[in-house]
Amino acid sequence: MDELEIGGVKLDSRLFVGTGKLASNEVIPKIMEKSNSKVITVALRRVDITSKQDNILNFIDKDLILLPNTSGARNAEEAIRLARIAKAAGCGNWIKIEVISDNKYLLPDNYETIKATEALVKEGFIVFPYVNPDLMDARRLVNVGAAAVMPLGAPIGSNRGLRTKEMLKILIEEINEVPVVVDAGIGKPSDAAMAMEMGADAVLVNTAIATADNPVLMAEAFSLAVKAGRMAYVAKIGEEKEYASASSPLTGFLR
Numbered sequence: 001m002d003e004l005e006i007g008g009v010k011l012d013s014r015l016f017v018g019t020g021k022l023a024s025n026e027v028i029p030k031i032m033e034k035s036n037s038k039v040i041t042v043a044l045r046r047v048d049i050t051s052k053q054d055n056i057l058n059f060i061d062k063d064l065i066l067l068p069n070t071s072g073a074r075n076a077e078e079a080i081r082l083a084r085i086a087k088a089a090g091c092g093n094w095i096k097i098e099v100i101s102d103n104k105y106l107l108p109d110n111y112e113t114i115k116a117t118e119a120l121v122k123e124g125f126i127v128f129p130y131v132n133p134d135l136m137d138a139r140r141l142v143n144v145g146a147a148a149v150m151p152l153g154a155p156i157g158s159n160r161g162l163r164t165k166e167m168l169k170i171l172i173e174e175i176n177e178v179p180v181v182v183d184a185g186i187g188k189p190s191d192a193a194m195a196m197e198m199g200a201d202a203v204l205v206n207t208a209i210a211t212a213d214n215p216v217l218m219a220e221a222f223s224l225a226v227k228a229g230r231m232a233y234v235a236k237i238g239e240e241k242e243y244a245s246a247s248s249p250l251t252g253f254l255r
Contacts, residue, residue, distance in 0.1 A: 002230075002234065004179065004201055004202055006147060006148055006178075006179050006181075006201070006202070007094060007126040007128075007147040007148070008126070009065065011038050011039065011065075011202075012036075012038070013035075013036045013037050013038050013039075013223070013226070014196065014201065014202040014203070014226050014227075014230055015035055015036065015037045015192070015202065015203060015204075015205065015222055015223055015226045016037060016039040016040070016041060016067065016181065016183075016202060016203070016204040016205070017031060017032060017035050017037040017039070017040050017041070017204070017205060017206070017209065017219065018040075018041045018204060018205065018206025018207075018209075018210070019040060019041060019042050019043075019056060019206070019210075020043060020071075020157075020206050020207070020210065021157075021206065021207055021210035021211060022210045022215065023210075023215075025056050025058075025059040026059065027215055027216065028040075028056070028059040028060060029059060029061065030216045030219075031209060031215055031216055031219040032060075032061065032064060032219075034216050034217070034219045034220040034223065035209075035219035035220065035222060035223045036223045037064075037219075037223070038063075038064055038065055039064070039065045039067055040060055040064050040065070040066060040067065041067045041068070041069050041096055041204065041206070042056055042057075042060070042066065042067075042068050042069070042091075043068070043069055043071040043072070044068050044069070044070065044071070044072075044082050044085060044086050044089075044091075057090075057091075065092075065094060066091050066092055066094065067094050067095070067096050067128065068083075068086040068091045068092075068094070068095060068096065069095070069096035069097075069098050069130075070082040070083060070086075070095065070096070070097055070098050070099070070116075071098050071100075072098075073097075073098060073099050073100070073116075074099065074100065074101040075099060075101065075109070075112045076099060076112040076113070076115035076116040076119065078099075079097050079098070079099050079112070079113075079116040079120075080116050080119050080120060083095040083097070083116075083120050083125060084123075087125070093124060093125050093126055094125070094126045094128065094147075095120060095125050095126070095127055095128065096128040096129075096130060096150070097113050097116050097117055097120070097127060097128065097129040097130060098113075098130050099112040099113045099116060105155050106155060106156045106157070107132060107152075107155065108130050108131050108132055108152070110131050110132055110134060110137040113129045113130070113131055113141075114129070114137060114140050114141055114144060116129075117129045117141055117144050117145070117146050118144035118145070121144060121145035121146070122145075126147045127145070127146050127147055128146070128147055128148050128150055128181070129141050129146050129148075129149065129150060130150045130152070130183055130184065131149065131150065131151055131152070132151065132152060132164075133151035133152065133164050133167035133168055133170075133171050134167070135167075135170055135171060135174055135175075138151070138171050138174075138175050139174075139175070142175065142177045142178055146178060147178060147179075148178050148179045148180070148181050148201075148202075149171065149175055149178060149179075149180050149181070150180075150181045150182075150183040150204065151164065151167070151168055151171055151180065151182060151183070152164060152182075152183060152184035152185055153165075153168065153182050153183070153184060153185035153186050153191065153195065154184065154185025154186075154187075155184070155185060156184040156185065156207075157184070157185075157206075157207045158184075158185050158187070158207075159185070159186075159187030159188075159207055159208055159211070160185050160187060161185060161186065161187050161188065161191040161194075162182070162185070162186070162191055162194055162195060163185065164185075165194075165198075168180075168182060168195070168198065168200070169198055172198055172199040172200055173199070179201035179202060180199075180200050180201050181200065181201060181202040181203065181204055182195040182200045182202075182203045182204070183203070183204040184204075186203055186204075186205050186208055187207075187208050188208065189218075189221045189222050189224070189225030190225065191208075192205060192222055192225045192226050192229060193225040193226070193228050193229035193232075194229065195229065196225075196226055196228075196229025196230045196232070196233055197229045197232045197233050197237060198233070199233055202226075203226060205222050208222070209222060
């Protein structure tokens with residue numbers, strides 16, 4: 001499958017994997033192996049450099065690309081501070097910006113996210129902003145230097161699939177300067193395949209894997225789904241028709 005270039009790095013997997021809600025950190029290596037993912041997200045609050053047992057980084061292979069997120073930030077100022085802490089803790093300069101002040105639906109604040117993205121790009125961070133799928137805001141993020149745009153498919157952690165499908169289509173069609181990574185709400189491998197068939201450059205999956213009865217097997221299922229969806233997109237899916245169209249000629253043998 002064709003490589004994805006993002007943040008100056010070439011990836012042979014278009015699946016990003018999150019680590020929230022897992023029953024234990026011990027399962028992370030198996031999930032990453034079966035998912036074939038090279039990018040793993042972690043919440044900064046789970047990074048404890050003073051503890052060998054509780055520090056999630058001890059369970060993440062050094063060859064993987066770490067994408068810490070600013071989960072818990074309520075405004076741009078807090079997100080910027082968390083990003084700086086992550087970098088100082090040795091997490092690198094990739095950062096996923098999450099700014100959420102809505103405690104009921106956990107929807108991202110696009111305005112504060114754009115502010116944080118602009119500031120952190122100027123500091124040399126490779127910024128991955130998580131946003132509501134709004135075209136104008138996506139363009140603003142591109143203009144301030146975001147490495148990708150990460151629109152939600154449904155409210156975070158809901159497993160409800162691509163409830164914002166029509167808006168995602170618009171972003172995928174119009175945002176060509178940076179990759180579009182569908183994030184949040186993907187609940188089934190078929191959701192991931194659908195996003196890739198639409199032309200998304202990658203997907204990020206967390207809850208759907210973490211809450212499965214067998215997270216390792218589900219990680220493998222998502223790996224296969226992402227590959228299948230991307231292959232279908234590259235192959236160019238046949239046109240939908242309103243009426244039936246015979247697959248084989250109906251004339252020449254009926255008298």
